[in-house]
Amino acid sequence: MQIVSPIHGDVIGTLPIATSQEATGSVLRARRVAREWARTPAAARAERLHAAAAELRERAGELAVLNEAETGRVCAEAEEGVLAGAATLTQYAELGPVHRGRSLRGEWSSTDLMVPEPRGVVVALTPWNDPVAVSCGLLGAALVTGNVVIHKPSERAPQTGLLLDEILQRHLPPDVLITLVGDGEVGAALVRDEHIDVVAHVGSTATGRSIAQSVRPGAKVLLENGGNDPLLVDADVDPEWAAAQAALGAFANCGQICTSVERIYVHQAIATPFLGALVDEAKKRCDIAPLVDRRQREHVHAHVRDAVDRGGELLIGGAIPDGPGAYYPATVLSGCTPDMRVMTEETFGPVAPVTVVSDFNEGLSLAMSGEYGLAATVLTGSMQHAQQAWRELHVGTVKINAVFGGAPGGAAQPRGASGTGFGYGPELLDEFTTTKVVHIGLPEPRVM
Known part of the structure; x- marks a missing residue:
């Protein structure tokens, strides 16, 4: 090897x-x-x-x-x-x-x-x-x-x-x-x-x-x-803050994190400033590290080309650079539709595909689509929307107002195509053990 x-x-x-x-x-x-x-x-x-x-x-x-x-x-x-x-x-x-x-x-x-x-x-x-x-x-x-x-x-x-x-x-x-x-x-x-x-x-x-x-x-x-984790951006949040969260989720470790942001649904009320700020965030990552290898880069690029071929707009990135290594730029796509591979499959690269939605419920409905059920993030100032989202999203982990983070010891069960069983926390000890029931009774006394 x-x-x-x-x-x-x-x-x-x-x-x-x-x-x-x-x-x-x-x-x-x-x-x-x-x-x-x-x-x-x-x-x-x-x-x-x-x-x-x-x-x-x-x-x-x-x-x-x-x-x-x-x-x-x-x-x-x-x-x-x-x-x-x-x-x-x-x-x-x-x-x-x-x-x-x-x-x-x-x-x-x-x-x-x-x-x-x-x-x-x-x-x-x-x-x-x-x-x-x-x-x-x-x-x-x-x-x-x-x-x-x-x-x-x-x-x-x-x-x-x-x-x-x-x-x-x-x-x-x-x-x-x-x-x-x-x-x-x-x-x-x-x-x-x-x-x-x-x-x-x-x-x-x-x-x-x-x-x-x-x-x-x-x-x-x-x-x-695998996962195809959605990020839902509500109308009442600061678009620049939301864009920074989206960039962190999509571009950290070149998007090669199990719970990376893979698809983004943003409310139309803040879509324009959000997209502008997201492009600015991508520009800051001009020195982004490489993907793990060229095979992974080809996979990521195929997803981006598929989105462009199906009508998506490439706002920044999306081109394989010259030179050695497996580098790929931070990429932002807008106008993404449910038939695109970036919205239905795991890209696992520095790509932020965005769909503009008319209201929170439309975004939540789209976020709930697909076969995966690893994690999801919701950025909202509404307690009602936060409550609705964490109750209705069919995923193992729901993050409200932070793409990463959580208390030590948390353990979730992925759903659907994302897997089965606890992967972390005290519950993982239960997964690696099996339970035996033991009944200990008294013997009958010996008859003399």
């Missing part, structure tokens, strides 16, 4: 791809240590995660440099992702030992319990757009609850994934965490293995659907997949 820099286009590394035999062998190795790790006291597992989190903080700069080299993500932002990952490990180290079942009220002479137990062998397939933070969430929750894990980091950020796992493995017993480098074939071999108990995947909807069809009956599947 060759790793090509999205910044200058040069090869920056090569790695051997795991074989299907190595995938099978990794599962067997993990199963051999699963029982011992499950019997390790929860507090002892937590201590190991605490130690790993501390080392992760110490080496955040090293991981960030590698992340930037592989994916083009700005180093300072990549370091924030590493520190977020360390914080997530710490969170699960704290939550793991207090993750508990409950007792049931039965007969006076018996005891009834509901006890959480680790599911067993977890396959974690993690993405490239925030490789450390997302991986730490899945790995931390799985490990602290007593599961063993086989981790395949994205083939677009394999060196970052290897270094992350090397740090974690220094604080874990052998084979509790195993790393495999490879492409989709390696992931598919792991998913199909009959000894896998959980598959946790963050990535594309197409891959998520394939996983759901491939796992053995009875295995748990956790999916956080």
